[in-house]
Amino acid sequence: MATLRDIKRRIKGVQSTQKITKAMKMVAAVKLRRAQGSVINARPYARNINLMFSRLVSEEDRLSHKLIAEREEKNIAVVVVTADRGLCGSFNTNIIKEGVRFVEELKRDGISSSIYCVGKKGFDYFSKRGYNLFGKTTGLFSALHFNYAVNIYNELTQQFLSGKFDKIAIIYNEFKSIIQQKIIIEQYLPIPVSGGDNSEFLIGANYIFEPSQKYIFEYLVPKHLEAQMWRVLLESNAAELGARMTAMDNATTNAKELIRTLQLKYNKERQAAITKEILEIVSGANALSTK
Numbered sequence: 001m002a003t004l005r006d007i008k009r010r011i012k013g014v015q016s017t018q019k020i021t022k023a024m025k026m027v028a029a030v031k032l033r034r035a036q037g038s039v040i041n042a043r044p045y046a047r048n049i050n051l052m053f054s055r056l057v058s059e060e061d062r063l064s065h066k067l068i069a070e071r072e073e074k075n076i077a078v079v080v081v082t083a084d085r086g087l088c089g090s091f092n093t094n095i096i097k098e099g100v101r102f103v104e105e106l107k108r109d110g111i112s113s114s115i116y117c118v119g120k121k122g123f124d125y126f127s128k129r130g131y132n133l134f135g136k137t138t139g140l141f142s143a144l145h146f147n148y149a150v151n152i153y154n155e156l157t158q159q160f161l162s163g164k165f166d167k168i169a170i171i172y173n174e175f176k177s178i179i180q181q182k183i184i185i186e187q188y189l190p191i192p193v194s195g196g197d198n199s200e201f202l203i204g205a206n207y208i209f210e211p212s213q214k215y216i217f218e219y220l221v222p223k224h225l226e227a228q229m230w231r232v233l234l235e236s237n238a239a240e241l242g243a244r245m246t247a248m249d250n251a252t253t254n255a256k257e258l259i260r261t262l263q264l265k266y267n268k269e270r271q272a273a274i275t276k277e278i279l280e281i282v283s284g285a286n287a288l289s290t291k
Helices: 004-056 059-064 091-108 120-127 146-161 213-289
Strands: 075-081 112-118 133-137 167-177 180-189
Touching (some): 075 091, 075 120, 075 213, 091 167, 091 180, 091 213, 112 120, 120 133, 146 213, 167 213
Parallel strands (some): 112 133
Antiparallel strands (some): 167 180
16 A cells, blocks of 8 residues: 555656646647648648649650659558657557558558658667668658758659669658648659649640740759658648647646546545544543553
């Protein structure tokens, strides 16, 4: 049975934990506001550059361009975007589970796969369980910069153009709200071209391309891929902060409830101890008076 000192020590320990979780929640809330603003600003650019790219691509490019033409899928690269740290609820667990499910599904279909880990948590999981890894980028979310997206784009594109992979897919958490994240599996390479051909864009319009439609298209290819990778990193970062804020809020609430329960237990034990002491004193006094 716990003594009063043990209960009091545990109350102090939970109170210390509560202060930490409350502080982490406040830090996450401040970072989330900035990250959410970055995502909101990046989405229109990524969406419009994708739309412009899809309108400029020609039928010849669809069939012959090295970054657009579909290939027979024999070897697929899976980019799994997790966080560098924990204490964010099921954020990392859900992404890792989806990555494992996707890889197993490819295996059942007779397609080999390799994993590229963005974030330390994903790398720690897959590297310790014998999965085929071909690269990693960790420690980027503490100070997220556009250069990280460019570096990842360069590495993935180089592997794709070398013929090592026939397709590259990205699994990440899309930011919906503070309490909601959506797991997305998105094709990165070959570049998916939305809609039909560019006839809807060109028919009835007297566009003048300078220097040329082909030149603008080739210029947009790397810009498009960099923008999409940057958006993915921003989405994952905002989703992670939202998950951490929610998890720390729940932890703070649970700590408060635990402190209340321990305080009631402490009061009951203290009352029982006082009652016991009073009974001992009265019994001793009665024993002395009867002598």
